[in-house]
Amino acid sequence: MTTIAFTKGQGTGNDFVLVEDADGTLELTQEQIAQICHRHFGVGADGLIRVVRSEHLPEGRPLLAEEPRAEWFMDYRNADGSVAEMCGNGVRVFSRYLTSRGLAEIMPGSTLPVATRAGIKDVQASAGGFQVDLGRWALVPGDVTVDDELGGASRPGLGIDVGNPHVVVLLPDRAAQQRMQLIEPPVLRPAPPAGANVEFVALGEQPIVDGVGQISMRVFERGVGETLSCGTGTAAAALATRHWMGESAPNLWRVQVPGGALTVRMFAAEDGEHVALGGPAELVFEGSFTLA
Known part of the structure; x- marks a missing residue:
């Protein structure tokens, strides 16, 4: 012992x-x-x-x-x-x-x-x-889909590397996000070699407030299951949402997770764009x- x-x-x-x-x-x-x-x-x-x-x-x-x-x-x-x-x-x-x-x-x-x-x-x-x-962060090349847990159509996901692997899925609204059970690991096609955390994101009622992006997130972590929060997942969720929104999207985000709220900031550095997480x-x- x-x-x-x-x-x-x-x-x-x-x-x-x-x-x-x-x-x-x-x-x-x-x-x-x-x-x-x-x-x-x-x-x-x-x-x-x-x-x-x-x-x-x-x-x-x-x-x-x-x-x-x-x-x-x-x-x-x-x-x-x-x-x-x-x-x-x-x-x-x-x-x-x-x-x-x-x-x-x-x-x-x-x-x-x-x-x-x-x-x-x-x-x-x-x-x-x-x-x-x-x-530094990076988009992961290639298409990936995430199987709907209720057996419906698969949803497209965006691969984001923030030092560890993530796949981010955009949902139509908060209601769809709240209905998810997230009991079983989401099925990714193709499956990443080292697995990935999967984030399910919904835009806030006002996606941008005073220059700050607003999203909510639920996450299924590899080797764990659903957690109340995931720091790198929060960063990946904000990065993916900014990517989808285009050039007009902000570089500062407030991400609501079941366990509270975190801030994500993107900024330029000598070796490329970095992402910071605060909370x-x-x-x-x-x-x-x-x-x-």
């Missing part, structure tokens, strides 16, 4: 178990992670975040050479224990953990570089929590868990 200490955190209802393993000595199997994240037999979470120094991971050392300040690596796993590139809400919760524990600080006007499997993500403190620069991040409670 192994007992581990953990902290539970959440960002707009997207919840995580954080385990501090600074020296990278804790080896958790996929089955053990799934056990910890289980809603009924474990702590319960959408994913697990191992807090480890970059120098102790083969994925982290090259990033540390690129950015010496990227001391901490966010080792993120989905609720089923599978490895994921990163998580937008998770990065903010990870940053809350580091700063609240005194492991890192974000000075006014500065950023905290966080190492992930999707590269380094720069985090800033904001009035409502944290804002993370998710970096709350909280630590909820601490405890210990004994692994069978």
